[in-house]
Amino acid sequence: MTGRREMHRNTLQSVRKTRIAIAIAIGVTLGCVFAIFFPHGLFTSSAPIITRTISKSNAQVNSASCESSERINMLKSEFVEASEKNSELRKEIKELTEKLRLADQRKDNAQKQVLMLGKQQKAGPFGTVKGLRTSPAVIPDESVNPRLAKILEKVALQRELIVALANSNVKDMLEVWFTNIKRVGIPNYLVVALDEEIAKFCESKDVPVYKRDPDEGIDSVARTGGNHAVSGLKFHILREFLQLGYSVLLSDVDIVYLQNPFHYLYRDSDVESMTDGHNNMTAYGYNDVFDEPAMGWARYAHTMRIWVYNSGFFYIRPTIPSIELLDRVASRLSQEPPSWDQAVFNEELFFPSYPGYDGLHAARRTMDFYLFMNSKVLFKTVRKDANLSKLKPVIIHVNYHPDKLPRMKAVVEFYVKGNKDALKPFPDGSS
Known part of the structure; x- marks a missing residue:
């Protein structure tokens, strides 16, 4: 009996173990199946995920x-x-x-x-205010032309001198020119020789001379040019004198010196020039009324007129406006067609600034036309007037007449040698 119970107990335990094993096996098998066919879980669908992604x-x-x-x-x-x-x-x-x-x-x-002023100033009482007219001189620059600088140190007096340009075409007039300068006793003068013949001629006469270095283009004009060509050339050459710090009394050679001109200069302007005018009005300016009847009440128009400065005799100081003047004139004269140097000289000096053009700001002074006399004044007026003929001019410029040399000699006869009939054979104008 006891043995049967023991055997039955063992059989039940065995069956129980077998069932457990089978249950475990089934669970594992189902887990694998679900893992394969439902990787995202039994209750999660892939479609909504795709939809959300899209x-x-x-x-x-x-x-x-x-x-x-x-x-x-x-x-x-x-x-x-x-x-x-x-x-x-x-x-x-x-x-x-x-x-x-x-x-x-x-x-x-x-x-x-x-x-100009040095410092700002207040205006003084009425009638006492005077503006400054003298521009400051430039700082001398000897590097511009060392050779000319050495010559000027010897020739110039108080940093000013008379300068004339000459070539062989004016040799005879040049001799009358420097002969009278020597006679008056003027030590500070210089001839700028434009060719070798004039340089040797001046050396033989003990006349201070400066022969420029060769300069193509300029020298061709200097050797063969007439009065107007040489006259235009002087504006280019004068620039070096001013840059070196010297004041120049520029002189044509058709001038007779009767007194020392440096004793009669004011030196208060950039340019001090003789005039082509022949009386107070034409020399110093006047109000010229222009009449146009068609304008009715406004028929009279007032204009200001002055006869031109003579570009063959003027005193020019070494200032910025003076150098600008020389540059402007030389530049315009180098253009084609060529212009008359005296016309350009005056246009640059007198024309004011206006739209499109900046005028030159240079101070200018007109010389006394009886002291610095042109040949029109002499032959048309002075020689015929008993009182005026007693005056002794500083210089006489034979600028109005083409027969220059004989008139220059006649001037010397009249004023130097006292021949009162020396001027009579000549007509007032050119024959």
Whole structure:
């Protein structure tokens, strides 16, 4: 009995173990099946995941498209705004450039005034105010022409001298010119020889002479040119004298010296010149009334007139305006067609600034036309007047007449040798 119970107990335990094993096996098998066929779990579907992904992608695309369109519109708006700002900036730059130009101009004028005045001053009482007329002299620059600088140290007196240009065409007049300079006792004069013959001639006569270094273009005019060609050349050559710091009394050779001109100069202007005028009005200026009847009440127009300065005899100081004058005249005379040097000289001295043109700011003085006399005054007026013929001019310039040499000799006979009939054979004008 006891043995049967023991056997039955063992059989039940065995069956129980077998069932457990089978249950474990079935569980493992189902787990594998579910793992294979339902990797995302039994209650999760793949379709919604895909849908969400696609929807998300579409939303991103739509969002990007909207953002891109908005960005383009924004860029267009910014471009238009930038263009408008650029236009405004250009306008402002133009205005600023103009203001800067005007400021520079005012600064330049202010600097010139400081140089002239030294310091700012208050205006004095009525009738006592006098503006300064004398420009400051430039700083001498001997590097411009060392050889000429050495000559001028020996020849010039108080840094001023008479200078004449001459070639072989005017040899006889040149001799009358320097003979009378020596007779008067003027030590500070110099001949600029434009060819070798004149250089040797001056050396033989013990006349201070300066032979320029060869300069193609200029020398061809110097050797073969007539009076007008040589007269135009002088503006180019004079520049070196001024740069070296010397005042020059420029003289043509058709001039007779009767007194020392340096005793009669004012030296208060950039340019001090003799005039082609023949009386007070023409020499010093006058109010000329122009009549136009068709204008009725306004038929009379007042104009200011003055006869030209003579470019064959003038005193020029070494100042910036003086050098600018020489540069302007030389530049215009080098152009084609050629101009008359005296006309250009006066235009640059007198024409004011106007739209498109900046006039020369140079001080000028007209010489006494009875002391620095032209040949029109002498032959048309002075020789016929008992009182005026007793005056002794400083110089006489035979500029109005082509028969220069015989008239120069007659002037010497009349004023130096006392021959009162020496001027009578000549007509008032040219025959």
